[in-house]
Amino acid sequence: MTEEEATWHEAHKATLSRGERAADVMRNSMGSWRFVAGFIVFMLLWAAMNSWVLSSRGWDPYPYILLNLFLSMLAGLQGAILLIAAKRQDAIAAAMAQHDYDTDLQAKAEIERLTIINNEQLEILRELRVLAGQSARG
Incomplete structure (x- = not known):
């Protein structure tokens, strides 16, 4: 996959340090039912x-x-x-919010450009109707 084809999230993951990736892996494993079950089994075995x-x-x-x-x-x-991990999630959320904001600004500019083009087309249609009405009378 080329850099242009990579999603924002994939590009961000490529910039993570080894420690940040390790924190994500540990957070994901510690926050699972598999970890809870394994931990309970470990404590029961210890006690037994x-x-x-x-x-x-x-x-x-x-x-x-x-x-x-x-x-x-x-x-x-x-x-x-x-x-x-929470600190990293906050950084990711902030970066994604900025990305969304930038995308919204680009979309707004594009919508404004399309609105101008649409208004110009409506004006041309009005002028054509006026010309068509004059040629039908004349």
């Missing part, structure tokens, strides 16, 4: 391994202090990642 399977030899016995630490770290990282 440390409570019943490994009984007293578990690496994190009840009340799961290590799991609590990991969940706290995950929450902190998720907050930062979601803020990065």
Whole structure:
């Protein structure tokens, strides 16, 4: 696809840094039911391994202090990642709004040009009707 054929969104995605693309991927994966289900399964496995399977030899016995630490770290990282993604979404929305505004201005100019042409054509038709009326009388 050439640059002229690329959509605005594709052109914008090509300018993203590696970190911005990573934030988008993480936001999309963390905001999915697959992530929620996987996270629930992980916590259930953690509890099962440390409570019943490994009984007293578990690496994190009840009340799961290590799991609590990991969940706290995950929450902190998720907050930062979601803020990065939200900031990017705001930038995208602002750029798209500017693009829409520019498109509207171009459309307005084109409509005004077409209105002028239409008015000129109407004036020519009026003049032709007047000439046709004069030649029919004469």
